[in-house]
Amino acid sequence: MKTTTRWAAALAATTLTAAGAAGCSGGAAGDSAGGRTITYWASNQGTSISQDEEVLGESIQRFTEETGIEVELEVIPWTDLYNRILTAISSGEGPDVLNIGNTWAVTLQSSGAFLPWEGEALEAIGGEDRFVASSWATGGAAGQAPTSVPLYGLAYSMYYNTAMFEAAGITEPPATWDEFLEAAETLTQDTDGDGQIDQWGVGLAGSSYTNNVHQAFIRGLQNGGSLYDEDGEPTFTDPGVVAGVNQWVQLMGSEGVVSPSNAELTSGTEMVEDFAQGNTAMFFDQAPSKTLAARGMEDYAAAPVPMMTADATGLEGTQSHVAGINVSVLESSDDQEAAIDFVAHLTSDEEQRFLNARFTALPVVTAAYDDPAFEGEETRLKQDILANHAQPMPLFPTEGQMETLVGTAIKDLFGRIAQGQTVTEDDVRAALEAAQSQMGAIS
Amino acid sequence: MTAHTAPPRAPGTGPAAGRPAPARPARRRRRSLLPYALVAPAGVMEVLVHIVPMLLGVWIAFLGLTQLNIARWVQAPFVGLRNFATGLDPSGPIGSQLYAALGRTALFTVIVVALSWSLGMLGAVLLTSRFKGRGVLRTLFLVPYALPSYVGTIAWAFMFNQRDGVINRILVDDLGVLDHRPFWLLGGNAFWVTVVVTAWQFWPFAFLMLLAALQNIPDSVYEAAAIDGASLWRQFTRITLPMVRPANAVLLLILSLWIFNQFNVPYVLFGPASPPEATLVSPLIYQQSFNNWNFGVGGAMSVLLLCVLLLASVLYVRLVLPQGRSVDD
Structure with missing residues (x-):
């Protein structure tokens, strides 16, 4: 009998170990009580993860009531989403189902892990004609079925503190880069007379590689440069790109209109916080209104990002990339039909009105614009920017690597300036060259 | 995950041990399988959790694994030594970073191990003697080790913040030691911040190990030394250090390996890309693999790291540990 007991103990131990291992592996959501369940990874669009959960929770509830399909939601911070x-x-x-930054669409498409939106799947979301054309174009590489569909539309514009502008006697938001620098210089002040500057002309998130690379793209194009040539080969040291990046980093360097402490800001949220607290007078961002509203900030307005000349058009008239969040279905999904239905729900006219109003973003379907929520001045401005002054980020498979390499190179340049080093245009070129040589090593 | 870490019971210590052996050989054979059956789950888990991923990591170093084939990585093309040529070429853009990081990490390891060991030894020696409040202090000293690594490091990151951090507030505003607010998380200072935070996190482990070792030294040895007129310093160098030598040898090896592979602290302090002056090897491998999607090169760097650490460990074990064992015996 003793032997039997020991064998039973061994079996129990083995079972426990196996159970422990199963507990660790987690795994995708299964069926709950016979119903269909899908999982959804959302990006952080609201003022906080909990606000995202609240807003998306409402939308998901409507979906579940309609279809009986349960959705397990996880909101993932931007710092973790790509990984x-x-x-x-x-x-x-x-x-x-998962959200992606639309600039990653082509890089992720090349992995082959995402469901292409064609045939029945495309029909299920009502066809591409429902969507705003510029947003739809971000879904994947040209000439291939897109592997993501737009969800939220965004565009950069310049936000400025109207009270500070008035106090400084500036009547119009700057339209050109020179006017911008002039205004920034005027607004950089020591307001309490203690010998320290406490109000800075411009705020930026110097440690955020995404914010940096967007400006490298926009300022590069404004200066007649481009991060890639037509064959998809990186051209980071193009004179226009170098000039554009130099303009961006010299805001902290030779111009001295950005606080060196901004070199440590890792996220756009901190930059918006600074603006709301009155530490900065201007900043470039995509959708800070919800955060500013949550902070009770009212003395602000939006204007187009300044250009090299006020009447620039075409590539040199770029004020933003075609920014936004797209939504994808993974090929590995156990229930692609339910996943497609959920994407159809998120991109339906009603949900587009609801979600974009709550996240202060732009609907990506044209029919949603009849809602009064999108008739405000800021929305009209963003629509105009997307229609006339926005270019998609380079649609090449190495775009993802380019973002991290160029963005990190600029972050390091800000780091050097903050520590008191002088960074020249040659240093900017050398940093971009080093970034490009690493692209070359990527097979 | 705790189930497989429980030590399997040694054969012969079960309730049946010491009984007269049954006559039937088949029964004996079956019984002799029992220890293996008990150890098997742990063995399987060890293979799954440690050996398989390690071999997989080595295999990846020989693959052209990028975002184009990550979804079907089993089918990624075999590229031979190309990743090693790219990643380990000292004149290349990636290889030059690697060797700089290796040197920096070696320096980092020496400094952090020295700091952690010294603090741990000091704490252990102080807390071996009996005094009121010793229990409270022992618990307090273990807090950095008990605290989840991320929580502690995030708190340090806030403290070292240039504009609002408490370190600059004390140094600049309160004490006036510095007249400007330095950046701690950028440039060369970032290296020293990593040293401080890592040492803070690891010294309680050294403290714990050394405290256990010190408690095995009989008081009578010290009493005899004191009667012979040995000073405290002499007691420390002639009695304490030799007596804790076996524990020390293992402690230094484990600390060095952990600290050389340090990833959590720089990742939480600086995010995915550390400042160039403070980039250690593990974060660099992460950067290559996950920021630049260059898993093959990341794999090649990992293999190099594995070889370096393996070589160092083998040398150390051969040169240092046998003496420890003889003392033990």
Whole structure:
């Protein structure tokens, strides 16, 4: 009998170990009580993760009532999203539906892990004609079925503190880069007379590689440069790009209109916070209104990002990239039909009105614009920017690497300036050259 | 995940041990399988959790693994030594970063191990003697080790913030030691911040190990030394250090390996890309693999790191540990 007991103990130990291992592996959501369940990874669009959960929770509830399909929601901060997606792709253990930054669309498309939107899937979301054309174009590489569909539309514009402008006697928001620098210089002040500057002309998130690379793209184009040539080869040291990046980093350097402490800001949220607290007078951002409203900030307005000349058009008239968030379905999804239905729900006219109003973003379907929520001045401005002054980020498979390499190179330049070093245009060129040589090493 | 870490019971210590052996050989054979059956789950887990991923990591170093084939990584093309040529070429843009990082990490390891060991030893020696409040202090000293690494490091990151951090507030505003607010998380200072935070996190482990070792030294040895007129310093160098030598040898090896591979602290302090002056090897491998989607090169760097650490460990074990064992015996 003793032997039997010991064998039973061994079996129990083995079972426990196996159970422990199963507990660790987590795994995708299964069926709950016979119903269909899908998982959804959302990006952080609201003022906080909990606000995202609240807003999306309402939308998901309507979806579940309509279809009976349960949705398990996880809101993932931007700092983690790219890596989480990568892990999901390589392990095949991911969500059914997920949000992506639209600039990653082509890089992610090249992995082959995402469902292409064509045929029945495309029909299920009502066809591409429902969507705003410029947003739809961000879904994947030209000539291929897109692997993501637009969800939220965004565009950069310049936000400025109207009270500070008035106090400084500036009547019009600057339209050209020179006017911008002049205004920034006027607004950089020591307001309490203690010998320290406490109000800075411009705020930026110097440690955020995404914010940096967007400006490298926009300022590069304004200066007649481009990060890639037509064949998809990186051209980071193009004179226009170098000039554009130099303009951006010299805001902290030779111009002295950005606080050196901004070199440590890792996210756009901190930059908006600074503006709301009256530390900065101007900043470039995509959708800060919800955060500013939550802080009770009212003395602000939006204007187009300044250009080299006030009447610039075409590539040199770029004020923003075609920014936005897209939504994708993973090929590895166990229930692609439910996943497609959920994407159809998120991109339906009603949900587009609801979600974009709550997240202060732009609807990506044309029919949603009849809602009064999108008739405000700021929305009209953004629509105009997207229609006439926005270019998609380079649609090449190495775009993802370019973002991190160029963005990090600029972050390091800000770091050097903040520590009191002088950074010249030659230093900017050398940094971009080093970034490009690493692109060359990527096969 | 805790199930497999429980030590399997050694054969012969079960309730049946010491009984007369049954006559039937088949029964004996079956019984002799029992220890293996008990160890098997742990063995399987060890293979799954440690050996397989390690071999996989080595294999990846020989693949052209990028975002184009990450979803079907089993089918990624075999590229031979190309990743090693790219990643380990000292004149290349990536290789030059690697060797700089290796040197920096070696320096980092020496400094952090020295700091952690010294603090740990000091704490252990102080808390070996009996005094009121010793229990409270022992618990307090273990807090950095008990605190989740991320929580502690985030708190340090806030403290070292240039504009609002408490470090600059004390140094600049309160004490006036410095007349400007330095950046701690950028440039060369970032290296020293990493040293401080890592040492803060690891010294309680050294403290714990050394405290356990010190408690095994009989008081009578010290009493005899004191009667012979040995000073405290002499007691420390002639009695304490030799007596804790076996524990020390293992402690230094484990600390060095952990600290050389340090990833959490720089990642939480600086995010995905550390400042160039403070980039250690593990974060650099992460940067290559996950920021630049260059898993093959990341794999090649990992293999180099594995070889360096393996070589250092083998040398150390051969040169240092046997003496420790003889003392033990």
